[in-house]
Amino acid sequence: MPVKIKFLGGVRTVTGSSHLISTDKSEILLDAGLFQGHRNDFYDINTTFSYNPRKLNAMLLSHAHIDHSGNIPSLLKKGMRCKIYTTAATRDLCKLMLEDSGKIQEEDIRYVNKINRRLGLPLRKALYNRKEARHAAKRFHPVPYSQKTCVANNVFATFYDAGHILGSSIIVLDIKDGVQSIRLGYAVDLGRRNLPLLNDPFIPTGLDYLIIESTYGGRVRPPIEEAKIKLKEVILRTIERKGKILIPAFTLERTQEVVYFLSELFKDKSLPFIPVYVDSPLATDITDVFKYHLDYLNQETRQHISQGQSPFEFLNLSYIRDQKESKTLNNDRRPMIIIAGCGMCESGRIVHHIKNNIEDSRNTILVVGYMAKNTLGKRIVEKTPFVRIFGIEYQLNAEVVVINSFSGHADKNELTDFITQSLPLKRIFLVHGDMEQTQPLFENLSQICQNVYIPAKDEEVLLE
Numbered sequence: 001m002p003v004k005i006k007f008l009g010g011v012r013t014v015t016g017s018s019h020l021i022s023t024d025k026s027e028i029l030l031d032a033g034l035f036q037g038h039r040n041d042f043y044d045i046n047t048t049f050s051y052n053p054r055k056l057n058a059m060l061l062s063h064a065h066i067d068h069s070g071n072i073p074s075l076l077k078k079g080m081r082c083k084i085y086t087t088a089a090t091r092d093l094c095k096l097m098l099e100d101s102g103k104i105q106e107e108d109i110r111y112v113n114k115i116n117r118r119l120g121l122p123l124r125k126a127l128y129n130r131k132e133a134r135h136a137a138k139r140f141h142p143v144p145y146s147q148k149t150c151v152a153n154n155v156f157a158t159f160y161d162a163g164h165i166l167g168s169s170i171i172v173l174d175i176k177d178g179v180q181s182i183r184l185g186y187a188v189d190l191g192r193r194n195l196p197l198l199n200d201p202f203i204p205t206g207l208d209y210l211i212i213e214s215t216y217g218g219r220v221r222p223p224i225e226e227a228k229i230k231l232k233e234v235i236l237r238t239i240e241r242k243g244k245i246l247i248p249a250f251t252l253e254r255t256q257e258v259v260y261f262l263s264e265l266f267k268d269k270s271l272p273f274i275p276v277y278v279d280s281p282l283a284t285d286i287t288d289v290f291k292y293h294l295d296y297l298n299q300e301t302r303q304h305i306s307q308g309q310s311p312f313e314f315l316n317l318s319y320i321r322d323q324k325e326s327k328t329l330n331n332d333r334r335p336m337i338i339i340a341g342c343g344m345c346e347s348g349r350i351v352h353h354i355k356n357n358i359e360d361s362r363n364t365i366l367v368v369g370y371m372a373k374n375t376l377g378k379r380i381v382e383k384t385p386f387v388r389i390f391g392i393e394y395q396l397n398a399e400v401v402v403i404n405s406f407s408g409h410a411d412k413n414e415l416t417d418f419i420t421q422s423l424p425l426k427r428i429f430l431v432h433g434d435m436e437q438t439q440p441l442f443e444n445l446s447q448i449c450q451n452v453y454i455p456a457k458d459e460e461v462l463l464e
């Protein structure tokens with residue numbers, strides 16, 4: 001019985017992770033990530049499938065990030081009926097993330113159609129809307145870590161903690177092939193050791209094949225502990241100037257990590273007692289999932305919570321859902337910390353806060369995440385003297401600080417360590433990385449083992 005893997009997406013690039021495993025009796029999909037690229041390619045790539053979604057026997061979801069889960073609603077629209085196996089935390093996070101993704105698609109298409117209508121061009125359809133995104137909720141089938149579950153004929157899946165975001169998993173597939181069996185590991189995305197809130201990544205043993213990410217395959221990232229020290233320095237400096245600290249942050253994991261470090265700094269009195277606002281309904285809902293799924297957090301965090309010291313709740317921390325309340329922060333002149341979505345400053349409440357505070361040199365814009373090209377966030381990181389926001393030019397007078405040590409992805413050394421500990425392997429497939437990151441990892445690994453391979457999009461490989 002031939003077992004095949006087809007690399008559908010998230011190969012030689014970071015978005016759109018999806019891979020199809022087929023045996024003679026079943027088809028199993030690993031992740032259904034949204035391809036995030038140019039608007040013209042976006043719709044076609046995300047709606048064209050080289051397999052029949054109706055015929056899938058199971059889908060296995062590694063974690064709630066949109067580049068792994070964001071195309072589930074498109075598959076459902078094309079008739080996917082199978083269960084989506086994942087952890088309970090991923091299920092709850094994914095419901096929020098998909099609904100938000102549906103909202104973004106609706107808003108984006110409204111904007112595009114406004115222009116198309118003016119130009120007399122045909123109107124376009126959203127990839128999916130909020131209502132369609134909500135249908136995914138019915139398909140999730142939660143499984144606990146370390147429990148081997150039969151997901152299709154002769155195919156068993158076990159989820160282990162990937163230490164990347166809450167509920168994230170390394171998935172191990174045991175595929176029975178007559179008297180033989182194939183053991184395949186899927187570590188996309190893989191976390192780092194010592195991340196706040198999370199456990200270290202689990203290292204599975206006895207694998208024959210490994211599919212692994214390479215997002216930072218060519219880089220060594222500073223240790224996460226450095227983030228706390230830098231955070232303290234920046235905040236103290238800004239308070240001295242009587243300014244505000246604006247932190248654009250991704251709503252899932254990064255916001256909770258920043259809040260965690262702040263809670264530590266206030267607890268050990270390293271910072272004066274200034275107000276902290278998480279100004280985002282989505283980040284507030286996501287933090288509620290963290291509070292509910294305490295069993296996914298590391299022992300240290302759980303211990304703090306059991307002693308009444310939750311990192312998600314401290315006296316000077318407020319979560320803001322209401323837009324009116326968000327606007328009152330504009331007139332509040334006290335030094336304060338505002339954490340708001342979206343991470344790249346392209347939409348959401350952070351844009352309003354930046355607009356209102358960017359010209360005052362007492363303030364700081366603190367960047368704690370990746371900024372893609374052509375975003376307001378990138379222009380701020382590059383310290384462009386004037387930036388356009390809602391069509392008006394603003395002078396960038398606020399201090400701009402970038403902290404690079406925040407990262408949920410294993411770097412070059414951590415990926416190499418993980419793979420070394422998983423050896424011997426028949427074959428290692430490097431995915432989820434731009435070639436400038438994947439290639440150096442490939443070269444590094446080729447010195448310690450053979451059989452490292454970088455698949456191409458839509459390539460099919462036989463597993464023996």
Ligand SMILES: [Zn+2]
Pocket residue numbers: 063065164189
């Ligand atoms: Zn991820």
Ligand SMILES: [Zn+2]
Pocket residue numbers: 014017065067068188189432
């Ligand atoms: Zn990813």
